[in-house]
Amino acid sequence: MTEENERWSDSGEVEPADLLQHLIDAGLTDKVIRDQMLTMMIAGHDTSTALLAWVFALLGQHPETNTQLLHEVDTQEKSALLDHVIKESLRLYPPIHIGNRRIAEEMDFDGNKVPKNERLFYSIYLTHRDPEIWENAEDFCPERFAHGRKTPPMSYIPFGGGPRACIGAAFGQAEARIVMTRLLQTHTFEFTGHKVHAHMGATLEPRPGVMMKVMRRAVVS
Secondary structure, eight states, X not given: OOGGGEEEOTTXXXXXXXXXXXXXXXXXXXXXXXXXXXXXXXXXXXHHHHHHHHHHHHHHHOHHHXXXXXXXXXXXXXXXXXXXXXXXXXHHSOSSOEEEEEOSSOEEETTEEEOTTOEEEEEHHHHTTOTTTSTTTTSOOGGGGTTOOOSOTTXXXXXXXXXXXXXXXXXXXXXXXHHHHHHHHHEEEEEOOOOOEEEESSSEEEESOOOEEEEEOOOOO
């Protein structure tokens, strides 16, 4: 524990100053504290593991992209391709695959009226694969993000959108870039070629899992 994550109590004992302690100090109810911790564990953990698993699955299924990416992470301080691979993985397999919003005012949708204050669910997964929005929507094409995205607003929402968008969006993507860079620099990952399908649970998970043969490689200085 670092000095930044500890504090001294009135009795002179060291007490933790972690997230849980901050929530307690804020005077929140036990229910709110529980909900906040559960959200942190699921939204901040399971989503990242699902993203990383899909990145490895897609790289394993596209060896040419994997080879190009390995060259970039070995020779460049920051790989643009890695950023595009992560974004395309989020497009094809958004960890949070569905969302919902309360309707602010009555709206027409597909010939039907949705009343004000009704809660409406929307599919992030299907939006990201809409062929009217995305060219070759079902294909893994990281290069589609190479020159910026030219799609309608709210057509790419792996972290939601608007004022209720995920507060951890930038952190989650930065975390994925750091983890992937280090792993690719230190290990080789050989995909076993087994079939992987998307399972829509709390997050969009690859089932039955992403099995790979992992071997150490020389660390690039």
